Amino acid sequence: MARILVVSNRVAPLSEGQAPTGGLAVGVLGALKEVGGIWMGWNGEIARESGTPLAQQDSGAISLITWPLSQYDYDTFYRGFANSVLWPVFHFRTDLLHYRDEDYEGYKRVNRIFAERLQRMARPGDLIWVHDYHFLPLAQYCRELGMQHKFGLFLHIPFPSDQVFRTIPHHADLARAMAAFDLIGLQTSDDLQAMRDYYERHLGAACSHDTLVLNGKATRLGVYPIGVCPEDIQALSREHRNSRESIKLKSGLQHRRLIISVDRLDYSKGLVERFRGFERLLDTRPRFRGQVSFVQIAPPSRADVHGYRSLRRLLEQTAGRINGRWTELSWTPIRYMNRSFDRATLMSFFRASQVGLVTSLRDGMNLVAKEYVAAQPEDDPGVLVLSEFTGAARELSEGALLINPYDTAGMARALRSALDMQSAERRRRHEIMMDVLRKNSLTAWRERFIEDLGGI
Ligand SMILES: O=P(O)(O)OC[C@H]1O[C@H](O[C@H]2O[C@H](CO)[C@@H](O)[C@H](O)[C@H]2O)[C@H](O)[C@@H](O)[C@@H]1O
């Protein structure tokens, strides 16, 4: 079997017990654990120069090769073009687009540094699997260095509509460079359709349902919804159900029912809308006052990027206002925590809760939704209330209660239905969702992508 060389900006810590940042790191780590490979990326640190020193860490069959970024590259590549242009636009937030020429230059420079590293590291026959919007031109730069490998790109975030994508300065250059990949994987068929539309309408590419041809070069397109390992999560949540943290959570609840949400503190996650939905539940259904607690775990993310700091302030105000209005001596409605938890603890929290609430305004997939389902006890599962604007909603629509996060009253109604749902109905829905999770597992995601890339 060919060796797999993975490139992503964010990599997961290899040591047990540390909370990884975001679903990409969780997903790639899980996928590589099974087959091994080399994983290259940023070590999360700032140094004098990007790319050195290079560190290698081995764990089982995975070799992690990481390096720092210079302050300037971090500012222009990561904070700048990646997270102030591509991230907001791909999440349909053109109002948050902040473009600067120097950021675009930095983005291209860091991509060239990664291309050079990759060239030194790759052996003939390696399959190169690149992840996410940080590296749209990477395959193009590698080709310019003479690399003839098979390059695959998996985009973890949504692909926006043609009109929205065109708000990115230099969008056509980026899209032409992306066509240097042999395979581009997307989370949903909507994303694939949007990408195809752009190439067809704007660049005049010839597109069939799974291939686009631009200037004589063919790129395969495919839908590969990222998944989880349901059995591992089930086992983890069972084993840790009486962990210290889990017992602390339960004793704080004093037998009240629990709604739980876990997200990076990001404007794409619909956190403010969610707080308002919970407030509406308390407003309109007095019987839930004092009876239901809402725990929001929201580790800070990209705190130095435009839009994130003001979101944090708004959330603090909103949670403070709602708690100020409803808190009783023995009950706090919202417990809002800006910290992360390790995976095992999170899964035990999911197991202890009656409702998992996901309200993203746009989300490539949302692994938390899938993890919530997998962590439930089969005989008494909780209910997933899920935004229709997540990739996960495309797979879990039969088992979850789907909501539009902009519809506050609708969200409150869904929360009420979830809290009132009878056990038989909960079990029925849970079974349907578990079947989907088993079918579209993390293993299936990796196998299908790598098989398709290898077969090109
Ligand atoms: O690396 P950061 O800037 O700290 O951000 C964390 C990651 O956020 C995004 O995750 C996405 O990938 C998930 C798994 O496929 C998906 O479920 C989720 O919908 C996406 O938002 C981002 O795409 C990653 O590059 C970041 O590492």
Ligand SMILES: O=c1ccn([C@@H]2O[C@H](COP(=O)(O)OP(=O)(O)O)[C@@H](O)[C@H]2O)c(=O)[nH]1
């Ligand atoms: O305190 C935390 C918060 C989140 N996560 C994990 O981070 C991932 C978040 O992925 P998701 O796809 O939901 O969203 P993203 O952050 O990638 O946009 C999930 O696996 C969570 O279990 C974690 O391990 N600890």
